[in-house]
Amino acid sequence: MQERAMPHNTSAGQRGSHVVVIGAGWAGWGAAKGLCEAGVRVTLVDGMADPTGSQPVTTKSGKPFEAGTRGFWKDYPNINALTEELDVGSIYTGFTTSAFWSPDGLEATAPVFGESPQWPSPLGQVLATVTNFKRLPVRDRLSIAGLLYAILDLNRSDRVFQHYDDLNAQALFVRLGISDRMIDDFLRPTLLVGLFKPPEELSAAVAMELLYYYALAHQDSFDVRWIKSKSIAEHLFQPLSRRLVARHDLRVLGGTLARRLHVSAATHVVRSVELQDVRTGDITVLEDVDAVVLAVGAKGLKALMSESPECSKAAPELVAAASLGSIDVVSSRLWLDRYVPIAYPANVFSRFSALQGAGGTFFMLDQLQRDSEQALWGDEPPQGSVVASDFYNAAGIAAMPDQEIMDCLMHQLLPFTHPEFRNAKVVDAEVRRYPGSVSHFSPGSFRKRPPLETSIPSIVCAGDWVRMGDREHGAKGLCQERAYVCGLEAANSLIRRNLVKGSDPSKTLQHPVIPIRADEPQVVLGRALNKLVMGPIEGFGLKLPWFG
Template identity: 35%
Template structure:
């Protein structure tokens, strides 16, 4: 373990929880079967540790699932939405159609997610590895293979050689080579983030001599669908983290699979069932109103249900697994949290609008690639479209085409009415892929999510929160918190993975009073990402 990792964990040594002096946490998590209700306490008369997790997206569900398996632990997962899942929660329309906000790819390095879904839950919800394309008003401009099927080349040569650019001249692609220096030297440290965060991504590419064309046709499209904003609105630090993942990752890491239905149905519903089978409690349509602090520890939280019922819940630890806009909403109600500078500073952060559009056509359309990223249709918005007949089981045998189009940084589209949006998407599809011409949209569903995803804008890093807080028993888990030794970056923010709560969980386990050496070793493994629970 590096010195920075030791420093990170040692920073938690003052955390202690009341009434758990005799509690021992088990390091057996993945091989145990749920009993009736929660795990039996090791000794009679010792009450369980009460942990509340706020936010039921990927991070919150992952944290609740792991913690619910620990002995002497009572976990309550709370979310303001009517169903779990955060941004990826799916639901049915009035016509009974399954919809969700975005189609979510799972890349080959998502070890923790695959372990959770396949080994722990026993599910097989994913497609095979798929090929993809990039499209512009010129049509198809890039083809990406299944990289694992190609002869292995040293990084980053595989991504560079096997990606087929149909319109970008070699001289422009070569102009990006000097950028490799910055990507290779990028160590994702606090110092690196502070150095590059106040610079825009566009300035970074210009500084390293990238041609205007390679920026416009290669890098900015990646920013639009990866960091959800154009280069002049993206932090150079965030861009370097993303480029590290895409360029220097192992060749096969760029391969992707897709859930064969909504994430809510295929993954989240079984995961919630498993959490509840361990004795965990799940409360939806419930908002956190405030916290009660004594001796710099949260003693209880105050929640309000959808019916307006106010309730107080005693807790020994509190984990926030919410996005930026979610935390900002909590701060509007909680004067206690808003009195803390670290929480209050998050009001300087911003989020990005996203939109999902599902089109039901009147015929079967031949679509070359199942997943497609698009750029150049307007300056500020990135979008993708997917052939759901090939991806979702529900539409495999349908005789008419169903398309999902997802828009990021969709500010200018949000005010349009649904019919106008559906027509705009149909128009763009006809330009991107000519086989859509002549097809008629019979039905459509439009889902808008204002301020739905994190905006890694220049200068935002200084206001990101750490996984630990000034309140001894309050932790942060999710896609925009600074995680040592790897700070907030593309690798941490875009992976729909359970890793981003591991450091929070490790700190919690490591600092319980009277932990056994076995428990401490387990906590160190979690902190370093070496635990078998977090590897395939």
């Protein structure tokens, strides 16, 4: 394979420092925005052929396809600000109700909490969901009370957080006395589609951070809405990339993998980044690199560290992060010959043996994107419902042939949500597999997750799995808002520590980050009282019983 050097086309004296951002998800775009707007030269690298959203992803028959249907929660202030800044118009649906389904039928619905009378948390959530559990007895619902205390206790100190992180969520639930039905009918499916693993394979700390938004945050914090046409990349990444390219000379290298980081063994300074063309296999080297933002997951980091011995030696925390597990995802779309009038556009599968331990969701795109239905069918006239279904922790599902996955949906899953699915026929379908595409937050994994700032000052990390320290924002689980903010904070870190400068140093400013809403007074008071009481108790050598 041919190798050649690729200096940036403009000298550092004219354009300031040069940063390579590896990964073009929310974290990568956040970092690129923060750096570009500070006058820093940026090269954004991603393995996708077109990470800018300018060329929509389509099926063989020309219909649109998106990997994973992702929601936008109420407390997404920075993504909401980006949407307004880009002036892209009305791109979101209203907030929607979600439904949980089992082989017995409808189990529960998650309402639009903002439409109910507003009460203090968690009273508001309780009152808003009194009639939403269709089969779960009241005694099982009340068994979750101990979990509310544990969520309050979670951040009492770093040591306490680590204790919870070492526990698996299932063990904590059992020790807290939560009923089996509450775990299996609600908590398990929620975690499978929120953190992509069952509770016995998840850190209790990370599980509680997700559940906090349902139980103790503001009553309407769990309200969610969706993109109402096209895709996230087309509506947000495309206009952002166009702006950064036009105004700040952002350079985007799609269809390109970062293969190796060249780091000086003597000075621990990044010298260059080795790239590989996905299509041709050709090797090139980006010279004149002042800093690198690693906006990749465990799988990408592992590949990069295996080829970067100097970096691995200088930053062992990156090697530790690369050793964490990752989770397989399968995404599918079904185009049907008739409309299925299911009442809820966003849905979760629960307790189906056909899932083989996976978490499953499905979305009625013909409802969510009703105003642009024709676009869902490409050049063909619309015939019926379009169902997007995603499976997480999906190693078993991924091993099945495409036709078996479609048959599983049409015969073993969807008919339990509405009988009309039994009469529907699939006129077109697409199944795609994404092995190791999301991070696995296993028990004890927190200490191994990558830090925002690494042992190599000019290498920073960005992503929803990154430990942000005092820059922490929002849920520490997987969410678009946290990934985007972490990208902004990675850029800010390089600027704040004077590791990079723009063409005009006086205008090299950090990007503003909007904080999420503060906890309600009763929650703050509860945490403070718990800390006040538990300090002396632990001073006598006593500890909470679920720590064993």
